[in-house]
Amino acid sequence: MPTIRRLSAAEARAAIPDLCEVLADCVNGGASVGFMQPYTLADAEPYWRSVAEAVADDATLLLVAEVDGKIVGTVQVGAAQMPNQPHRGDLKKLLVHRSARGRGLARLLMEMAEQEAARRGKTILVLDTATGSDAEAIYPRLGWERVGVIPDYALWPEGGLCATTFFYKRVA
Numbered sequence: 001m002p003t004i005r006r007l008s009a010a011e012a013r014a015a016i017p018d019l020c021e022v023l024a025d026c027v028n029g030g031a032s033v034g035f036m037q038p039y040t041l042a043d044a045e046p047y048w049r050s051v052a053e054a055v056a057d058d059a060t061l062l063l064v065a066e067v068d069g070k071i072v073g074t075v076q077v078g079a080a081q082m083p084n085q086p087h088r089g090d091l092k093k094l095l096v097h098r099s100a101r102g103r104g105l106a107r108l109l110m111e112m113a114e115q116e117a118a119r120r121g122k123t124i125l126v127l128d129t130a131t132g133s134d135a136e137a138i139y140p141r142l143g144w145e146r147v148g149v150i151p152d153y154a155l156w157p158e159g160g161l162c163a164t165t166f167f168y169k170r171v172a
């Protein structure tokens with residue numbers, strides 16, 4: 001059975017090696033999540049260090065999915081920083097290692113992320129994802145509303161322009 005849990009800053013720091021493995025696997029598997037190929041574990045480490053600091057600053061919620069004590073999935077909710085958006089959260093980096101996909105981990109991570117965000121007073125969550133990706137097909141199944149597509153928003157990790165689809169969900 002998978003375990004889904006929220007990490008403290010200290011737990012996030014300790015989890016960096018596992019989180020690097022998940023992120024590197026996703027990027028090298030073709031996921032457009034902010035980084036370019038080739039992408040190594042060492043490339044991922046500064047990113048996860050910055051996430052652990054954001055957790056320490058209470059600016060990010062970091063959730064992980066564990067199977068047999070090993071982290072194989074993760075998601076974040078970043079708090080919107082502007083004073084006029086205390087009720088908004090940015091859902092980020094839903095990542096499941098390729099070896100653990102198709103078993104409902106993303107659904108469990110998203111459900112807990114939405115609950116934890118709502119418990120902290122968030123009423124609206126926003127996310128964006130690569131148009132045409134596996135992830136784009138998943139969010140409507142989880143109750144997210146598709147807003148629209150921006151062309152040429154980012155690059156695929158192997159290169160080439162990639163459109164991005166924006167979604168939102170009310171969680172109050």
Ligand SMILES: CC(C)(COP(=O)(O)OP(=O)(O)OC[C@H]1O[C@@H](n2cnc3c(N)ncnc32)[C@H](O)[C@@H]1OP(=O)(O)O)[C@@H](O)C(=O)NCCC(=O)NCCS
Pocket residue numbers: 026031032033093094095096097100101102103104105106107108128129130133134135137138141
């Ligand atoms: C997107 C991703 C997180 C899904 O993880 P997962 O654990 O395999 O997803 P789940 O098994 O929880 O599936 C969630 C739902 O989506 C559906 N689904 C899963 N993969 C799908 C696919 N390729 N196409 C269509 N639907 C899919 C499942 O059937 C399930 O729906 P249901 O619960 O109504 O049956 C995973 O593929 C991934 O890490 N991709 C790379 C990173 C990425 O692109 N992240 C998104 C960043 S915005």
